[in-house]
Amino acid sequence: PNFAYVISDVPASIQSVxxxxxxxxxxxxxxxxxxxxxxxxxxxxxVEAVRAQTIDKLKTLQHRMHGLDExxxxxxxxxxxxxxxxxxxxxxxxxxxxxxxxxxxxxxxEEQGYQKxxxxxxxxxxxxxSIETGDSDVPEPGNxxxxxxxxxxxxxSRNINIAFDKAWLVNENDxxxxxxxxRKALLEEIRKGKRIQI
Numbered sequence: 499p500n501f502a503y504v505i506s507d508v509p510a511s512i513q514s515v516x517x518x519x520x521x522x523x524x525x526x527x528x529x530x531x532x533x534x535x536x537x538x539x540x541x542x543x544x545v546e547a548v549r550a551q552t553i554d555k556l557k558t559l560q561h562r563m564h565g566l567d568e569x570x571x572x573x574x575x576x577x578x579x580x581x582x583x584x585x586x587x588x589x590x591x592x593x594x595x596x597x598x599x600x601x602x603x604x605x606x607x608e609e610q611g612y613q614k615x616x617x618x619x620x621x622x623x624x625x626x627x628s629i630e631t632g633d634s635d636v637p638e639p640g641n642x643x644x645x646x647x648x649x650x651x652x653x654x655s656r657n658i659n660i661a662f663d664k665a666w667l668v669n670e671n672d673x674x675x676x677x678x679x680x681r682k683a684l685l686e687e688i689r690k691g692k693r694i695q696i
Contacts, residue, residue, distance in 0.1 A: 500541045503548070503597045508537045548597050552604045553588055559612055560584045562696070566616075568623045576622055580615055587611075613652055613695060652693045658683050 501509045512530050515521050560581065563569055569577065587607060594600050662679045664672060687694055 500597050504540055504544055506540065508533050545595055545597055548600050549591055552591050552600050555604060556584055556588055563615060566619060568619050571623055583611060609654060652695050653687055655694050655696045658687055
């Protein structure tokens with residue numbers, strides 16, 4: 499399964515030799531053995547590189563979470579509770595040998611798990627309900643003015659459509675134009691009352 503992530507014609511070459519009914523003649527098997535060993539080393543290096551990149555990305559997300567003012571106000575026990583999913587996922591990634599699985603776990607965490615942790619932080623720091631706090635601003639029973647508090651909706655920054663008509667940036671003007679288009683798209687989402695997850 500990792501062959502797709504290694505830029506090499508060795509897997510196809512080995513498969514070609516093994517598909518040949520006369521592959522046992524001469525020293526062809528011994529030759530592909532050395533190719534196979536080299537390929538295994540290349541795959542191991544690629545898996546290790548993907549693991550390292552994934553762990554770095556997870557630590558970056560964790561660092562961003564730690565940088566939230568809301569996170570800083572939490573007691574230590576809650577901070578540890580919010581940090582636990584990162585440690586569990588990092589330990590899982592360290593044991594995983596399939597690049598596709600590593601990439602999938604990171605993608606799922608970025609799109610689902612990370613958002614759940616951020617939502618949990620907001621829930622933990624949100625004011626307690628009026629009944630718990632004895633707040634006098636509670637509408638009287640039967641009062642139809644009761645409104646349900648809605649949390650801001652979140653959107654992944656990479657899921658925001660940026661109106662830009664070029665496939666790549668080649669000069670300073672392109673960068674300026676792209677940044678302006680990005681700024682407009684981000685502000686549009688914020689004006690809709692959304693939080694943008696980066």
